[in-house]
Amino acid sequence: MQSTRRPKLAVWKFGSCDGCQLSLLNCEDELLTLAGAVEIAYFLEASTAVTEGPYDLSLVEGSVTTPHDAERIQEVRATSRHLVAIGACATAGGIQALRNLADVGEMTRTVYAHPDYISTLESSTPIAAHVPVDFELRGCPVSRHQLLEVVSAFLAGRKPLVPAYSVCQECKRRGNVCVTVAHGTPCLGPVTQAGCGAICPSFHRGCYGCFGPTETPNTAALSDVLRSCGMSGPELVRIFRTYNTGAPAFAAASAAAEKRGGPR
Amino acid sequence: MTHQTRDLSLEALSRVEGEGAMHVVIDGKTVTDLRLQIYEPPRFFEAFLRGRAYTEPPDITARICGICPVAYQMSACQAIESACGVVVDEPLRALRRLLYCGEWIESHVLHIYLLHAPDFLGAGSALELAREHRDVVERALRLKKVGNHIMDVVGGRSVHPVNVRVGGFYRVPTLSELRGLLDELRWARDAALETVRWVSTFTFPDLEVAHEMVALRHPSEYAVVDGRVASDRGLDIPVDAFLDHFEEEHVAHSTALHAHRKGGGRYLVGPLARYTVNHDRLPALAREAAADAGLGPECRNPFRSIVVRAVETLAACDDAIGLIEGYEEPERPAVPVEPRAGVGHGITEAPRGLLYHRYELDEDGAVLSAVIVPPTAQNQDAIESDLRRVVVENLGLRDSALQHLCEEAIRNYDPCISCSAHFLDVTVERR
Ligand code: SF4
Numbered sequence: 001m002q003s004t005r006r007p008k009l010a011v012w013k014f015g016s017c018d019g020c021q022l023s024l025l026n027c028e029d030e031l032l033t034l035a036g037a038v039e040i041a042y043f044l045e046a047s048t049a050v051t052e053g054p055y056d057l058s059l060v061e062g063s064v065t066t067p068h069d070a071e072r073i074q075e076v077r078a079t080s081r082h083l084v085a086i087g088a089c090a091t092a093g094g095i096q097a098l099r100n101l102a103d104v105g106e107m108t109r110t111v112y113a114h115p116d117y118i119s120t121l122e123s124s125t126p127i128a129a130h131v132p133v134d135f136e137l138r139g140c141p142v143s144r145h146q147l148l149e150v151v152s153a154f155l156a157g158r159k160p161l162v163p164a165y166s167v168c169q170e171c172k173r174r175g176n177v178c179v180t181v182a183h184g185t186p187c188l189g190p191v192t193q194a195g196c197g198a199i200c201p202s203f204h205r206g207c208y209g210c211f212g213p214t215e216t217p218n219t220a221a222l223s224d225v226l227r228s229c230g231m232s233g234p235e236l237v238r239i240f241r242t243y244n245t246g247a248p249a250f251a252a253a254s255a256a257a258e259k260r261g262g263p264r
Numbered sequence: 265m266t267h268q269t270r271d272l273s274l275e276a277l278s279r280v281e282g283e284g285a286m287h288v289v290i291d292g293k294t295v296t297d298l299r300l301q302i303y304e305p306p307r308f309f310e311a312f313l314r315g316r317a318y319t320e321p322p323d324i325t326a327r328i329c330g331i332c333p334v335a336y337q338m339s340a341c342q343a344i345e346s347a348c349g350v351v352v353d354e355p356l357r358a359l360r361r362l363l364y365c366g367e368w369i370e371s372h373v374l375h376i377y378l379l380h381a382p383d384f385l386g387a388g389s390a391l392e393l394a395r396e397h398r399d400v401v402e403r404a405l406r407l408k409k410v411g412n413h414i415m416d417v418v419g420g421r422s423v424h425p426v427n428v429r430v431g432g433f434y435r436v437p438t439l440s441e442l443r444g445l446l447d448e449l450r451w452a453r454d455a456a457l458e459t460v461r462w463v464s465t466f467t468f469p470d471l472e473v474a475h476e477m478v479a480l481r482h483p484s485e486y487a488v489v490d491g492r493v494a495s496d497r498g499l500d501i502p503v504d505a506f507l508d509h510f511e512e513e514h515v516a517h518s519t520a521l522h523a524h525r526k527g528g529g530r531y532l533v534g535p536l537a538r539y540t541v542n543h544d545r546l547p548a549l550a551r552e553a554a555a556d557a558g559l560g561p562e563c564r565n566p567f568r569s570i571v572v573r574a575v576e577t578l579a580a581c582d583d584a585i586g587l588i589e590g591y592e593e594p595e596r597p598a599v600p601v602e603p604r605a606g607v608g609h610g611i612t613e614a615p616r617g618l619l620y621h622r623y624e625l626d627e628d629g630a631v632l633s634a635v636i637v638p639p640t641a642q643n644q645d646a647i648e649s650d651l652r653r654v655v656v657e658n659l660g661l662r663d664s665a666l667q668h669l670c671e672e673a674i675r676n677y678d679p680c681i682s683c684s685a686h687f688l689d690v691t692v693e694r695r
Contacts, residue, residue: 019330
């Protein structure tokens with residue numbers, strides 16, 4: 001039984017900024033090759049043509065924030081052989097997961113003139129909180145190189161080569177001087193998963209954690225370092241509460257910082 | 265057949281950024297219902313900006329839109345710097361403009377070739393286009409990459425650059441890093457000129473809109489990073505007076521906010537408005553290309569916005585070359601910005617039109633309140649009004665053709681639904 005059918009690729013959007021799916025269109029050198037290797041069967045941002053499922057690989061961007069989306073993700077899962085969550089929104093709830101710590105009713109009243117028109121959930125949750133996910137690719141936004149690797153791996157039926165080590169290792173490999181050691185700049189590199197290419201330290205800036213936590217991050221030890229770099233308690237709380245605020249290790253670190261308090 | 269009801273609704277718009285739907289119902293010869301619906305889930309940026317430090321909005325608001333993050337970063341920086349009474353050094357301002365050129369090139373090329381051109385050529389996507397016109401699509405991708413490359417070099421990456429901060433940058437690029445962009449940029453300038461010629465050969469439906477055209481205006485530049493707010497009807501106000509002249513209304517039918525001129529009517533921001541307000545500020549090369557492409561000193565046909573985008577791409581390439589050629593490494597990467605209690609306003613020209621930010625800070629620099637008015641929210645009223653005309657003037661078309669024309673009319677505005685919906689939601693109303 002053999003077929004020459006090209007695998008079908010679908011790209012889905014949930015609550016997000018479109019940045020991760022744009023990363024796919026930003027693979028300028030590979031896009032036409034990719035479009036030859038797969039049938040881009042559903043990618044509304046790029047194409048009017050829609051082919052019915054089932055799809056061999058679905059890339060899902062964004063988090064689930066509305067009752068309608070909670071249903072829609074079930075449909076996407078049902079029609080996808082493999083489902084890969086791409087980006088901090090899809091893997092951790094994204095920056096909009098800050099609502100999980102707040103009173104959504106109050107937020108709605110702050111932003112909207114007619115809160116009664118707004119239909120939204122109390123929380124912003126990652127895709128894996130709703131359906132089984134075959135792979136999670138981190139980043140806000142994802143790296144386009146890693147995205148291509150993941151797509152190629154799934155099409156070839158192998159495991160994606162996406163390292164689980166920290167930004168620190170990437171930084172060393174790049175030959176960067178450590179911004180914390182050399183300049184006392186607070187940096188989340190030691191607890192953040194690699195993938196970006198250590199961009200921030202290369203620009204003399206501390207990592208701000210947009211790829212989310214590594215597998216076993218020692219956030220307690222790092223928090224002490226950050227405090228000794230002059231970070232205040234509230235600053236520490238906030239730095240863990242950004243694009244991956246919903247990732248358990250970062251949520252725990254910000255909660256610990258909040259509990260311990262410290263000077264403003 | 266006396267009373268025929270036609271429903272042209274489209275549940276999911278394609279080739280737009282974000283999630284939107286169009287709702288059109290025609291009863292005989294009357295349009296009884298017409299709405300551009302935005303069903304992008306709300307993400308509450310204004311609410312959770314409160315309590316963050318004054319240094320944070322550039323990175324946080326970038327996440328409103330992955331297609332124009334630089335615009336968010338630039339409007340946020342300008343607003344916060346103005347609240348703190350700081351003006352950045354000229355070389356830093358020039359570098360901001362260069363970064364912004366990268367975003368204009370990337371975003372405009374994406375729209376021209378990947379989202380908009382397929383409409384004029386009867387293709388469903390650029391990838392479909394590539395089958396017959398591979399060279400054209402290759403040119404598009406290479407051109408788009410030049411824009412991204414500028415953002416990589418100046419900003420660290422193209423989606424959500426990391427190098428922008430209140431006061432300037434974390435590290436300024438070296439002269440040789442920027443010079444490395446020049447060869448490709450010179451190619452890009454030629455390719456952009458080709459693009460202007462190419463899109464000018466398309467056939468454009470007739471439509472002239474009377475909306476007031478509103479854009480930033482600068483004394484000598486085609487305004488991008490700063491200026492005064494001006495219009496073709498004589499409006500000329502400083503950025504901090506924006507909310508005195510424009511207001512947003514939370515409209516019941518779609519829950520989308522519609523912006524209006526206070527006491528006036530519908531207005532338009534974006535390429536048509538910029539071109540009409542600032543034609544005399546275009547670089548000579550771009551002005552000539554526009555004339556050769558059949559554009560006069562103003563452009564009021566939204567279908568021709570693709571030509572204007574191409575002209576602006578050319579201007580951005582030309583501008584980027586000039587900025588790099590004149591570049592001297594700034595002495596410091598950023599101006600120090602000390603927080604103080606106050607209110608600051610910022611407006612820059614996002615690829616889709618003017619983007620307004622307002623922040624109120626306390627004496628420690630914590631954000632007390634934030635207001636963001638993105639371009640698509642400002643254009644929504646104009647888009648709906650154009651749609652209505654397109655429908656009424658083309659009632660004779662078959663449903664599928666009319667529906668298609670409507671979708672094209674929406675794409676004229678390159679609506680960025682992610683942006684317009686950062687604070688919006690739509691309860692989808694089913695009949
Ligand atoms: S993870 Fe970041 S870049 Fe990706 S869609 Fe979400 S906000 Fe945008």
